[in-house]
Amino acid sequence: MSLISLKNIEKIYNIGGEEVRALDGINLVIEENEYLAIMGASGSGKSTLMNMIGCLDTPSSGVYTFEEEMVHSMGDSQLASIRNRKIGFVFQTFNLLPKATALHNVEIPLIYANIKRGKRIKIAEDALASVGLSDRVNHKPNELSGGQRQRVAIARALVNKPSIILADEPTGNLDSKSSKEIMKIFNDLHRNGNTIILVTHEEDIASYAKRKIKLLDGKIIEDSNQAT
Amino acid sequence: MFSLFIENIRISLTSIFENKTRSILTALGIIIGVLSVTLMGTLISGLDKSFEKSMSWLGKDILHISRYEWFSDMEWWEVKNRPKIQPDYVKKIRERSRYAIAIAPVMQRGASIEFKEQETRTEIFGTNQDYMETIETNIIEGRFFTRNEDASGARVVVIGYGLKKAFFGDQNPIGEYIKIDKIKFRVIGVLEEQGKFLGLFSVDKQAVLPFGAYKRIFSKRGWMRISVKVSEKFVSEGLDEISIIMRHLRGLKPTQKNDFAINQTKAFEKQYQGLKLAIGGTGLFITLLSLLVGGIGIMNVMFVSVKERTREIGVRKAIGATKSMIMLQFLMEAVTICFIAGLIGLFLAYLLSLFINKIFPSTLPISLATFSVLLSIIVGVISGLIPSYQAANLEPIDSLRYE
Numbered sequence A: 001m002s003l004i005s006l007k008n009i010e011k012i013y014n015i016g017g018e019e020v021r022a023l024d025g026i027n028l029v030i031e032e033n034e035y036l037a038i039m040g041a042s043g044s045g046k047s048t049l050m051n052m053i054g055c056l057d058t059p060s061s062g063v064y065t066f067e068e069e070m071v072h073s074m075g076d077s078q079l080a081s082i083r084n085r086k087i088g089f090v091f092q093t094f095n096l097l098p099k100a101t102a103l104h105n106v107e108i109p110l111i112y113a114n115i116k117r118g119k120r121i122k123i124a125e126d127a128l129a130s131v132g133l134s135d136r137v138n139h140k141p142n143e144l145s146g147g148q149r150q151r152v153a154i155a156r157a158l159v160n161k162p163s164i165i166l167a168d169e170p171t172g173n174l175d176s177k178s179s180k181e182i183m184k185i186f187n188d189l190h191r192n193g194n195t196i197i198l199v200t201h202e203e204d205i206a207s208y209a210k211r212k213i214k215l216l217d218g219k220i221i222e223d224s225n226q227a228t
Numbered sequence B: 001m002f003s004l005f006i007e008n009i010r011i012s013l014t015s016i017f018e019n020k021t022r023s024i025l026t027a028l029g030i031i032i033g034v035l036s037v038t039l040m041g042t043l044i045s046g047l048d049k050s051f052e053k054s055m056s057w058l059g060k061d062i063l064h065i066s067r068y069e070w071f072s073d074m075e076w077w078e079v080k081n082r083p084k085i086q087p088d089y090v091k092k093i094r095e096r097s098r099y100a101i102a103i104a105p106v107m108q109r110g111a112s113i114e115f116k117e118q119e120t121r122t123e124i125f126g127t128n129q130d131y132m133e134t135i136e137t138n139i140i141e142g143r144f145f146t147r148n149e150d151a152s153g154a155r156v157v158v159i160g161y162g163l164k165k166a167f168f169g170d171q172n173p174i175g176e177y178i179k180i181d182k183i184k185f186r187v188i189g190v191l192e193e194q195g196k197f198l199g200l201f202s203v204d205k206q207a208v209l210p211f212g213a214y215k216r217i218f219s220k221r222g223w224m225r226i227s228v229k230v231s232e233k234f235v236s237e238g239l240d241e242i243s244i245i246m247r248h249l250r251g252l253k254p255t256q257k258n259d260f261a262i263n264q265t266k267a268f269e270k271q272y273q274g275l276k277l278a279i280g281g282t283g284l285f286i287t288l289l290s291l292l293v294g295g296i297g298i299m300n301v302m303f304v305s306v307k308e309r310t311r312e313i314g315v316r317k318a319i320g321a322t323k324s325m326i327m328l329q330f331l332m333e334a335v336t337i338c339f340i341a342g343l344i345g346l347f348l349a350y351l352l353s354l355f356i357n358k359i360f361p362s363t364l365p366i367s368l369a370t371f372s373v374l375l376s377i378i379v380g381v382i383s384g385l386i387p388s389y390q391a392a393n394l395e396p397i398d399s400l401r402y403e
Helices: A046-053 A076-086 A102-112 A117-130 A146-158 A176-191 B002-018 B020-058 B089-096 B147-152 B161-168 B211-218 B232-250 B265-308 B310-318 B323-359 B366-392 B396-401
Strands: A004-015 A018-030 A035-039 A061-066 A087-090 A164-168 A195-200 A211-216 A219-223 B062-066 B100-115 B118-127 B139-142 B156-159 B177-180 B183-191 B207-210 B223-230 B261-263
Touching: A004 A046, A018 A046, A018 A219, A035 A046, A046 A164, A046 A195, A076 A087, A076 A102, A076 B310, A076 B323, A087 A146, A102 A117, A102 A146, A102 B002, A117 A146, A117 B002, A146 A164, A146 A176, A164 A176, A176 A195, B002 B020, B002 B323, B020 B265, B020 B323, B020 B366, B062 B232, B089 B100, B089 B223, B089 B232, B100 B161, B100 B211, B118 B161, B118 B211, B147 B211, B156 B161, B156 B177, B161 B183, B177 B207, B183 B207, B207 B211, B223 B232, B232 B261, B265 B310, B265 B323, B265 B366, B310 B323, B310 B396, B323 B366
Parallel strands: A035 A195, A035 A211, A087 A164, A164 A195, B118 B207, B156 B183
Antiparallel strands: A004 A018, A004 A061, A211 A219, B062 B223, B062 B261, B100 B118, B100 B177, B100 B223, B139 B183, B156 B207, B177 B183
């Protein structure tokens, strides 16, 4: 059984009376411990696909199963639970809470998962240690460099031991040195058995991934696994 | 769920303290609202208490026969020619009434009282030994005068607590002589402290003399009433009976109106209830208005807060917050502001009530304090409801993209 399976996924928006097919019949299977890059120009539908995989959005039609759970027919709180337990998000703009310490930022998913405080702090500290930030636990985001902030975000994504890590242009706001550090962390995570999905438009970032798919006008036009 | 609760309180407090000025301005409406509801309640409860106490001076279920009604809408010219109440009515009522238990004539006038070098002006009362049964005040030192002392015109006096304090301090006044309008009287008893009548004037400075001595020395000038105590079970029968006796004494024909009044403390109560309703009604209106304004302020700030933190809401949803968790977060923020504002308002009300208590007897009841804090929480919930709902229903994708 595959980790993620998308069958005939469509997402249709109605903008000003005109139908826009953001996703037009996507078929995609992602196995455990894959390292996948989703590529495409802006407007190609890659962000919509990422939102779909990340359970932030529901398809207009099609079947989406995530570890045998039927995501496409889920309600709001079930989706929230899937996001909390199975998906770790890493964003281009980090999206840390500015007033909270690194530790507290990493703790939040655990609070929503209703884990007791003592255990929570231990897990969060371990997650920060795994991205090399043991000495920055009590720093607030504005006291950290861009690379460090993104590492806090990765720690937050990892903290619930998710099935997939979904990174949306994770190096888009970083210099090349920090970018390399971040990509090295993703490599390590992959080597340790994590499933990683990168969304990017940069070829050199995508080249870290083991599998690449390209989107155009809401369709997959290239999949390195099915390349002939 | 407990962790989430703590987290929400933490978020609320952070948000409140990050925007101090905004929070204070917002809270002001609620502070004023709680302040006014608490002060109004304090005032009314104080009024109630002092009214109860004041009424004991006149006694409950006592019929007071006087020349005029205490509260009346009759014109002055209608009642000005009424004859005076005569002291000999007492004897006649006693002979004819079946319901009267105690009958006391009460004459009253101003007089100056001296003890050694000290002098004060006060009201003196001339009455008989039945007087103590018509009031609900007790003798705390010495005794009241007897029938014989009354009949013989003995110059003895029972003084109010305030007078005793003023002249004798903590010393025993029994057996001492005071001068009432230059005439010596021997102090034989002290009345219990009663406080101010409706907070207006003190009845503790009164001096009560036997009717015999009063009549002889201080003439018949001044007010006169007859206080009649009837059995509690037969107040209305007693009222009818006294009325008939009085009409007979006055020689009134069946077609003529009463040319006297039989007053009861009920009349005071009626007046008082009207006053209380007016104060309470106005207070309630002001309070609701200020709480409404306060609530609108809170709602406004919550909308701003939701807008400002759209992105945060998106992130929280992405990492697993459900709609209800987000809703709870913003609802608790509104409630926290209101709760803190409520406590501040209560504290200010407490300070003010201490100050008011110096001019007017009043206390802040615990139940009222609890109520006003509860009220502020309710305002928080109501005014936070729509903004929180809005926050909870933001689409995660849109809010993540929000700049």
